[in-house]
Amino acid sequence: MENSPAATSEEPAVAAAKASPLPNVGDLIFVGVCQLLLFMRPNYIFSDGSTGWHLVSGFHILNKHVIPRSDIFSFTFPGKTWVAYEWLSDAFMACLVSLGGLNLLASVCAFAIAFLVLSLYQRMRSFGCHFAPAMLFSIIGLLASANHWLVRPHLFTFFGIYIFYTRLEDYYRGRLGLKWLFIWLLPTMLIWVNTHPAFLFAFAITGLYLCVTIGGVLLGRRSAREIPVLAGLLAALMLVSFINPYGMELYQYIKEYLHGTAILAVTDEFKSPDFKHNLHAFFLELLFACLLFGFYLRGRVTAASLAMCLAFGHLALGAVRNISLFAIIALPVLGQLYGSAAFTYLETSWLGKRLASMRKSTAEFNEQEGLSNFHFLPLLYCLVILVGGFSGLIKQSAGFDPESQPRETLTYIREHKLKPEKGFNLDNWGGILSYELSYPVYIDDRADFYGERFYQQYGQICETRPGWKESFDKLERDWVIFPKESSLVQALKQDSRWSVAAEDKASTLLVRKGQ
Secondary structure, eight states: OOOOTTOOTTSOOOOOSOOOOSOOHHHHHHHHHHHIIIIISTTGGGOOTHHHHHHHHHHHHHHHOSOOOBOOSBSSSTTOBOOOTTHHHHHHHHHHHHHHHHHHHHHHHHHHHHHHHHHHHHHHHHTTOOHHHHHHHHHHHHHHHGGGOSSSTHHHHHHHHHHHHHHHHHHHTTSSOHHHHHHHHHHHHHHHTTTOGGGHHHHHHHHHHHHHHHHHHHTTSSOTTHHHHHHHHHHHHHHHHTOSTTTHHHHHHHHHHHTOHHHHHTSGGGSOOOTTTOHHHHHHHHHHHHHHHHHHTTOOOOHHHHHHHHHHHHHHHHOGGGHHHHHHHHHHHHHHHHHSOOGGGGTTSHHHHHHHHHHHHTHHHHHHHHTOOOOHHHHHHHHHHHHHHHHTSSOOOOOSOTTTSOSHHHHHHHHTTOOGGGEEEOGGGHHHHHHHHOOOBSOOSOHHHHOHHHHHHHHHHHTTOTTHHHHHHHHOOSEEEEETTOHHHHHHHTOTTEEEEEEOSSEEEEEETTO
């Protein structure tokens, strides 16, 4: 399973044929992903209301030229200290919106997601994986991780995970020199630490490679010279991580958030996948099945890649939000497995014969497709979308998803000038209220900011648990905006003191009678 740094037997021989400018399968997947996100489901990536408060934060930074250090969103905790640990991604998103509206933001995010998929496909092909399984694995990975195709700062974490894993793996395999390892990873860390708190994965991934290398040295299979290199890299990454507006305070804030276990336990993205009713969980299972079959075919991976796969597989089983991260790790590992698999092991079976026949009939196309690495089609596609969008020749309709976000109810709040400090809202909709109405809100989904005690009372009310009426009446709210089918809406509809003021596909707005 372990390969020495010089071992390249599982990689394809360098083709003597001339590289082709024609598109490959990865290019077509790139275009398909963009078409889906920009035109077929243009609101899908805006189905999370937290995008709103990220934009509000970003515009605050752009307009006031200062990074927030206290709350700017709620009327609940005015002046309370807040660490905007995603400040750079917030400013970047706001900058895109100021230049080209939500359509430009949607385009750039769609390009980023599609480019990541293309990079994963190319990574699999670089290990000699046939184009057909590489295409299949890309599609499975896409469907498994699509629940996190959202306009949120975690897109930077997707690329952080990919860059750290692939560059450390290339160094481990002897495909990347020491200088380029540092050139890649230190700037990536500088961006990552200012865009998303999951930059801590940088330390975890580097530390894992260090541990595997130490194990290899103890077994006599690795050079001891690699240990100080990775240890030095880990120290350098730690130093770079302090290049942020908050310094050590950033670490303290993240620590307090991670200790809020009660809050995390009721947050959907921190829950384990639902394998009975969730489509993304089904495709996660398929990824595991493909990995196991690759090992059955006697495919080979490095010990470090196997460790990464096990670690992120464990994370994916523990929290829905980590399925996307596991897919980013699993696809390159699948490329290694199937690029080196001993298909002759099945040559006497029906499956083996079918596989051999398929590989033989597609051998010429597979070779030519592997030479199509110019990626002119994705570049041309991006250019056409951007130019067409700015000129008005291409019509886009990106915006917050009306199937999951309030729309008409927001119009009612705006037109009737309901007092913001008298409102009670769903936490995930706090961001869209802040962005669309320029309103301070009762709560948004910054669970790290509001704290466990506050969230317990909020959860009691919105889930109508025993004692909720007393807690709610003490707040003296005059209007409530919540999902149509929520237990709170159903309960208030039965209360003679409340009436429905407006409804849309996602939300119901109730107002206290006499207001």
